[in-house]
Amino acid sequence: MTERTLDELGPVDFLVIEFPAGQANFTGEIADELVRLVDAGTIRLIDLIILTKDAEGEIDAMELEDLGELGPLVALESELAELLAAEDVVNLAVAMEPGSVAGVLVYENLWAAPFASAARRAGGQLIANGRIPIQAIIASLEADASLDTTGA
Secondary structure, three states, rough: OHHEEEEEOOOOEEEEEEEEOOOOOOOOOOHHHHHHHHOOHHHHHHEEEEEEEOOOOOOEEEEEHHOOOOHHHHHOOOOOOOOOOOHHHHHHOOOOOOOOOEEEEEEEHHHHHHHHHHHHHOOOOOOOOOOOOHHHHHHHHHHHHHHHHHOO
């Protein structure tokens, strides 16, 4: 990356999406949506790997090019930076259940890049970030709704 590109870089996030053994489909609807996000300029895909964890906990990582038939992901394969190192793979796989398969995506939030650049130019720096799992949001909304109906 050039210095100018680094100055304009948006926040970079990762996702680990786990599937039970035999249920992963990385070339179906999930691939179509990923390509749509890239094509719309919402994200820039930096890395994408597939992790498998066998029943004994052994981990195997495959790059996108190792998957064979890529379907719609073939359009993204040549742009990947292959950023994740072996140590990253081990750390990411800790959360996986034995016998599962996971897709790991590393992506830049292009939609937030102008804001992030402006914050850096103003002397700011990101010191924390996080995500609220949708399950937690649903549970909170359901709890609020039950309080409203009970009059508490």
